[in-house]
Amino acid sequence: MTTNSSWQTYLFRVIAGDEKGLSASTIRGFLDGLEFIYRGLSRFKYTTARRHRLPVPVISIGNITVGGTGKTPTVVWLVRKLKAAGFTPAVLTRGYGGSSQAGGMIFTSSDLAGLTAQRTGDEPFLLAKMLGDTTIVVGRERYLNGLQALRINPDIDLFILDDGFQHWGLERDLDVVIIDASRPFSNRHLLPRGFLREPLSSLKRAGVILLTRTAKLSEDALNQLTVEISAFASQAVVATITEESPRLIPLIDFSTGRENGVIPAAQFLSGRKVAAVTGIGNPRQFLASLENMGAEVGYFQAYPDHYHWEEHEIIDLVKGLAENGFSELIITAKDGVKFETGLDKLVGYPLTCYILSLGFTVTDELVTRRIEAVTNPINS
Template identity: 35%
Template sequence: METLRNKIENIMKKGSEARFSSVPEFVCYLFSVVYGIVVRIRACLYENGIARSKRLPCKVVSIGNVTLGGTGKTPLTLYVAELLKRSGYKVVVISRGYGGRAEKSGGVLSDGNAIFMDAEQGGDEPCLMATRLRGIPVIVGANRHLAGEKAMRSFDPDVLLLDDAFQHIQLQRDLDICLCDARKPFGNRHLVPRGRLREPVSHLRRAHAIVLTRYSTSEKMPATDRVTIEKYAPGRPVFRCSHMPAGLKNPATGKTHGAGAVTGRKVVAFSGIAENDDFAAMLCGIGADIAGFMSFADHHPYSETDVKEILQTAKDLNVDYIVTTEKDYVRIGKRMATSFPTLVFLISISFGEDADAFESFIKNRLSNS
């Protein structure tokens, strides 16, 4: 199964101009065509009022993307949640709870103080958000409308913040923010499973704003992608942000250290996120000496065998620390921290010179909707 996953991921990464060089590639292309037809029909039904979206009695903000994972939705959701809280709004975050046992049934993961589910129940990303967001409840559930109704009954929020909900058009929203990785906004421009698009790029028209994540002045976005955004989201504001190291947390002590804590130190790192290479690059960027790096699939459920392998690798290489991401740590838990010096790499979002404009846009949009 892992081999099949790897084959499909490799096909997704191939350029849009690549010929069908293998049977699996051709099969993926056929599936992407069928998937595209279904997605377009579904969107058409909602846009023409044949299928009706539902409304909740509060402001609704959605954060999502048009590609499979890795654009930085979770860090931006954290950023926007804190921004809204500082602005005086009573906020509840709603997440699908992907991979958790409560994904279908739904439930309150956190009331803003106590956390009632672990990653196996509520999913890794919602658990991460619940850990970081003090005073902001987190609810999980694949049906965002039902989750929203539960939020209204339990917490009476001013704003519901939907994580990864650009495709969840069954629920009306007052603000739809679409994220694009500035380095590769639309992948190879094919729909899954031939490419990484979850829906056609033309559906950017639903977005009220575009946020380019992992933006770097040294790496210019391809001109064709800029034209695509201008074509399908004309007049929409485009904001730029980047992912920044926010420190390293020692889960054994609860203390957070500066990024310099691993500068020149020998480490073994591991991650199971959409962009493992980005994590490795950020570690290198703060001067860590990576003696070994172990990559796993996104949302990987760590087994005892995995834990033993990571620990043994760290011991064999005689490193100072094991370093992983927040998302991975909520899945692997204390099994690692109590066995070997472990640090959790913290990431934050920085809008730089776009910060004031982004905040003003959100406030104005909510006050005028």
Template identity: 30%
Template sequence: MPSFHDFYLSLVRGERRGVGAWALRAGLWWVRLPYGTAVWLRNRAFDRGWKPATRVPVPVVGVGNLTLGGTGKTPCVEYVAAFYRELGVAAAVLSRGYGAQAGMNDEAMVLEENLPDVPHLQGPDRAALARTAVEELESEVLVLDDGFQHRRLARDLDIVLVDATRPLASDYLFPRGLLREPVGELRRAGVIVLTRADQAGADSVARQRDWLGRRFPDTPVATAVHAPVELVGADGVVEPVESLRGKAVGAFCGIGNPEAFHRTLTDLGASVAAFRTFPDHHAYTREDVEDLRAWAGRLPPDATIATTQKDFVKLRVSELGGHVVRAVRVGMRFLDGEEAFRGRLREVVAKLPRGENEEDRSEREEGSD
């Protein structure tokens, strides 16, 4: 029995056929109109200054998307924060903290594990978080996670991620589709990144780049992949991702795009014997863990359990049902457009009152690549 989440996705993507599915999509098409009107009015209010945006005395870089579900924001936030850290610029990450029950949510825990020297502040009022980061932490640049729709905090650069496996040209505004805003709002973006480009096919990526280039000719478009970096375990073990090749794997995840994780495993050469999904930002309970143990116990004796780092940081279990558990840690790697992307990041901090000039910074950055 599919969950409502799976049913909804298959419906809006046109995978469900028949008169009933057609009628439901038609109804959702009409329901999208009041939602779209509200989004349009809100954006125009910010564009024209009727709703004020808070500006802080340091640059703010937003990383976000246009769609519901995952596009790989966390690896991009990590890339941006690490870029500024390598430049010697004190960065802090600000996020809403969706899914947090007590303390940090899964994305914050992943960032803390991978970038322990970069502060991460969470809360619904990101303008207040920005002031705290500047006044108390002396941050020199702020990275706003999932911030494209959060217009209360003014930005100097908006990075918008587009999942190349889900082309914008064939999507609809919520609830008929997964668009949070009309595609035209990409005019606010300073750079667009097509993520998971390796999973979409070269022809599809080329068509999407051409489509975006015609609609937004002044906005650079880069392509990137979420490349598996290593496997990590609760016992501190780190293994190469190649160790999954040829192995039977039972996998589970609670992320916005579970299909992408499945493809990552198969691309690594793993034989996925069973695959379970949970809602995005799922808070695992004791009952969930016991259920996973029972599920894992039915896997082949030599199987490995694989999950995402976002799920792993909430569980921290070394085994399930007698099978070792490993998290796949991923990082963002550019296929093209990286220099233009990094150039936009450099422009944001070029006027910071620091002891070295931009040429010195560029030389040091090239030396760190």
């Protein structure tokens, strides 16, 4: 595995306690001080935040750690579930990495032909692509942006607040927190000494806690984790997210919305040498997913989260991989919305780019009841 920043890898090892010696101990001591400051500032921001309530219910989906836990697939699952039940949800999201964070933007999939992921942010662009006519509301000011969305589309009867657990300026009717069961709390330190955004006691605000990536946990380990979470969030429903069978979608199909070339990922990857690149919050999990399906990952490059590739970077990457004998390049859907802008330039190279697509579903009846407790007033 290679990375753009060897210092970042070293720092992660220091934070995890894998690096020993005077230098590592000195860095950890410095980070301990910063963690103390972060804790105080975070608490001050939470207690002094001015909270606003939108005129329709809000369900927040967020997490307590930095890095990818599976929020985006969970948002997709919940929006589809609500639409199937007859509701008209919209998604409120900051649009991190996009140029529209400050001014705000409201759009649906029908507007994507005139937009780019660099403008909307990669996650909002992907959500619009996956959720059809669902209204996507981008911007830092979620309350004001939500009011504007309601003026434009009065049929909206519920908002999903994406990555909202720490967005304290907007009241919500239900907090759903996603926890990666394979590394639930990192080293249990707050930023920047660890990867926690808030103390674990903050989980008491959650009404539903969903565990992802539980496949490799034993039943005892999963039960132990559930008991520990429940100690911090005694009122929350703790449930497991089921990961649907992963698929590989050719970039050209992903771009056009067709599914002619979609193939089961595990069957295709088993024993196959592939290349992989990504710019997501948890690149190691992406690599582990490929290796767990039997892929031989001969080249892996991790970029910063929300990284925007220039067209020449994509072309140079594909050209170099093809020249080194690779026939397949695997990326995530969040990478795909940026790679597809250079699709026409990639046609001539003997390399196929695939999107690894992961779907989530939740079947726990208690979770459904918590959601219904929010949505029932809409029907009454």
